[in-house]
Amino acid sequence: MTLTARHRAYWRRNLALTLGLLALWFLVSFLPGYYATELNNIVFLGFPLGFYVFAQGTPLIHLLIIGIYVLIMNRLDKRFGVDEHGR
Numbered sequence: 850m851t852l853t854a855r856h857r858a859y860w861r862r863n864l865a866l867t868l869g870l871l872a873l874w875f876l877v878s879f880l881p882g883y884y885a886t887e888l889n890n891i892v893f894l895g896f897p898l899g900f901y902v903f904a905q906g907t908p909l910i911h912l913l914i915i916g917i918y919v920l921i922m923n924r925l926d927k928r929f930g931v932d933e934h935g936r
Contacts, residue, residue, distance in 0.1 A: 855929065858929075859925065859929045859931070862925055863922070863925065866918065866921055866922070866925075867918075870914050870917065870918055873910075873914060874911065874914055877907055877910045877911070877914075878907060878911075881899070881902045881903065881906075881907065882903075885899045885903075888902055
């Protein structure tokens with residue numbers, strides 16, 4: 850099967866979005882861990898800041914990344930005519 854220019858454009862944008870969001874996920878997941886010692890020196894509401902970053906902030910950012918992916922992919926699918934509803 851030969852891909853058309855339209856197919857290649859769709860997949861290029863899909864891969865760019867995926868790689869961008871994976872880079873954001875990596876930064877959110879691993880960068881605070883690298884600075885955990887410094888974050889734990891800051892106390893917020895009686896607990897180390899590192900606790901809040903990992904227990905509250907990181908899961909919220911992961912949900913936000915999923916939401917961004919869904920919204921952008923739905924728009925991209927509609928734009929290229931490959932959405933589930935065919936609209």
